[in-house]
Amino acid sequence: MTYVVTESCIKCKYTDCVEVCPVDCFYEGENMLMINPEECIDCGVCEPECPIEAIQPDTKEGMEKWVAINAEFSKIWPNITRKKEAYPDADNWAKVKNKYPSEFNPEKG
Template identity: 70%
Template sequence: MTYVVTDNCIGCKYTDCVDVCPVDCFYEGENMLVIRPDECIDCGVCEPECPADAIRADTEPDMEKWVAFNQKYSEVWPVIYEAKEPLPDADAQDGKDDKLTTIFSENPAQQAA
């Protein structure tokens, strides 16, 4: 089993999960996070920390697409080691439908200079 980030993270990018992850397996895109499935140690400490309820176990129904999605973007986005402020409109974006097709960005997060 592994954990993955799903579409409700898009537009929110709460990073509470990053602070509790013991193996630094979160990767940061412009407007969401993903987990590298082969680095996740299945501890589950991140799941209850997500205010957007966007982290799921891969054993839940229909998670295969999210495992592949997380793997793909974790290979091209930078690792995130510490929590940051959520996106400015995170609360408004939480729970909205169709964020994957309407606002998802494939761009990596901007790295601090």
């Protein structure tokens, strides 16, 4: 099992989760984060830190797509280990559904 970041993170990018990760497996894109599934040790400490529930276990139904997306982008985005400011207007974006792929930005953070 691993944890993955889902589309809820897009244009929110709260980073509370990165500071608690004992293996630093988060990676930063322009408008969201990813978890490297190969580095994640399945401890789960990041999941409750996300205020918008964007972090989910891969065992949850429909997560196969997000495991693949996290694996792909965590290999090309820079590692993030410290909390930063959330995305501008994050609180409003947190309420938006179906942000992937239209709002997703594949650029590095």
